[in-house]
Amino acid sequence: MTPGARLQAAIELLDEVEVTPRPADAVISAFFRARRFIGAKDRAAVAETVYGVLRRHARLRWWFQHAGGFPITARTLLIADQILAQGRPADHLDKLFSGGRFAPEQFSQNEIRLANKLEGHTLDHPDMPDDVAVECPEWASGLLREFYGDRFVTELAALLDPAPLDLRTNTVKGDRDAAIAALAAGGIEGEVTRWSPFGIRVHGRPPLASTDAFKNGLIEIQDEGSQLIGLLTDAQPGHQVVDFCSGAGGKALAIAAGMNNKGRLVACDVLEKRLKRAAERLRRAGLHNVETRPLSSERDPWVKRHKGKFDRVLVDAPCTGTGTWRRNPDSRWRLLGPGLEELLKLQHSILDSASRLVKPGGRLIFATCSLLPQENEHQIDAFLAAHPDFTVKPVDELWPTAVGTASPGTGNYMRLSPARHGTDGFFAAVLERGSAME
Missing domain, CATH: 3.40.50.150 (Vaccinia Virus protein VP39)
Structure with a gap:
């Protein structure tokens, strides 16, 4: 897929997440099952883009109001995320929205104004409220502030980044050293976890389901x-x-x-x-x-x-x-x-x-x-x-x-x-x- 086609797929997927009353991970899985022609690297890139927009939900919407109250759609959210979080210049993004085959339609006049307003800024802003900066919804903010006190921002900020990939060794099939060795033989690097004596933390997002260690039940995915x-x-x-x-x-x-x-x-x-x-x-x-x-x-x-x-x-x-x-x-x-x-x-x-x-x-x-x-x-x-x-x-x-x-x-x-x-x-x-x- 071209970079523009990836963006168009991300827009379509964001729209589906918005209107489908199911968890995003289930919607994303169904989206790709229905489009098996999309290759593994492209699926990973599109999913990463969509999850990025979802992780930055409150901050992106804050910027829409700060920039002057622009309408919020899957397209405009993606435009804002590409500029604020990914650092893409507005004119480069405009070229990707070319209206060509598989690419997103060209920018509207309103989208051009939005892109120009956001260019030069990053996702964070000194005027942004703490609740917005740490993506904490109103229904939970008061309860978590009361519990964490002055650690509220620190604790909630740690929830902004993607979670690591942890595995558990199935001791009926073997021990942790054997599991780490089996993963390494398949080119997957893992290290022992701090707290669990059976845990392995894997770097990146390797295709675990295709490994022998997973197929024969030696490992299970578990935080x-x-x-x-x-x-x-x-x-x-x-x-x-x-x-x-x-x-x-x-x-x-x-x-x-x-x-x-x-x-x-x-x-x-x-x-x-x-x-x-x-x-x-x-x-x-x-x-x-x-x-x-x-x-x-x-x-x-x-x-x-x-x-x-x-x-x-x-x-x-x-x-x-x-x-x-x-x-x-x-x-x-x-x-x-x-x-x-x-x-x-x-x-x-x-x-x-x-x-x-x-x-x-x-x-x-x-x-x-x-x-x-x-x-x-x-x-x-x-x-x-x-x-x-x-x-x-x-x-x-x-x-x-x-x-x-x-x-x-x-x-x-x-x-x-x-x-x-x-x-x-x-x-x-x-x-x-x-x-x-x-």
């Missing part, structure tokens, strides 16, 4: 923080375990591998399609101690029938996903599911119901990929007040045995952020049930 939640579950061979909100099974895969294929892990979710994807991943990983269980809701009768039967119950609760904004930049601005208030009620109900599965002396692990204390510490406080038979097991005390690396030292709970730990934003609490049930 380092997510790996740590699986490790804190501390499920042992022979344990009975439930992953209550399993989704596509990323944490279930890690937990099952840690159990060395011994015992039983039940992966539950209300979305059966996700569980089917999990089953495919489990087969590739060589894991056979996992069964999938679709639930009608968090109050499914299956929960009552299995009351008090499990050593470990993981609740990776649905949440706002504020800790994953660097992976899903559009989720800051597009409400595609329940809002915060609905999520808080759902989390409370899920945690209450799932706790029934925990046997005396067993553990309940609650986790989110949220930075908001309302979805994390506050939920634990409310749960403990209503369930006095559960107590907190401090994460710092569990870490040496459950994880085995240097602890990030976050106290009773695991609270990770990109700024402090280089992972996505995650929270985890480990609660142990007393010897007698309510």
Whole structure:
């Protein structure tokens, strides 16, 4: 594709993201599946351009107002991003918008004025409010400011850049050194992660799906923080375990591998399609101690029938996903599911119901990929007040045995952020049930 054709494809894709009520990554995948004639390098370039515009959503729109209130469209957003973020001169960009075959239509008079207004500027500006500069939506700003205080800008700024690519070694298939060697044989450089003993951080965005290490199940794509939640579950061979909100099974895969294929892990979710994807991943990983269980809701009768039967119950609760904004930049601005208030009620109900599965002396692990204390510490406080038979097991005390690396030292709970730990934003609490049930 020519540079102009790449820009036109990016404009079309931005339009689709805007009008399609699905996460941007799903829209982008569908866009390229329908256009298999677009080569790998061109797909990567177009996707990078689109994600760049999505990451700079608030700042670009601020510039439109600052420049005089120009109309915002996919075309004008791309023009502004190319000038402000990529540093392209207006006259060079004008040539790419040539109106030729596969290229964008020529600049309108309004677009010429916009380009001339923006030329010579960069994306940042001293008059830009902090919320805009760190791409924080209004609905989350007050809550995060209250929690982070003078670290608000530092913490939120760390969510602006793309996330690194982390892999988890599947210990059923081999060890981390073997995985790094297998990747290196395919020309992919990786290094050990700081916190997870099974993690590998890969440079760039290599085609992992085509590697032998991926095909034979030696590696799985999983953020380092997510790996740590699986490790804190501390499920042992022979344990009975439930992953209550399993989704596509990323944490279930890690937990099952840690159990060395011994015992039983039940992966539950209300979305059966996700569980089917999990089953495919489990087969590739060589894991056979996992069964999938679709639930009608968090109050499914299956929960009552299995009351008090499990050593470990993981609740990776649905949440706002504020800790994953660097992976899903559009989720800051597009409400595609329940809002915060609905999520808080759902989390409370899920945690209450799932706790029934925990046997005396067993553990309940609650986790989110949220930075908001309302979805994390506050939920634990409310749960403990209503369930006095559960107590907190401090994460710092569990870490040496459950994880085995240097602890990030976050106290009773695991609270990770990109700024402090280089992972996505995650929270985890480990609660142990007393010897007698309510």
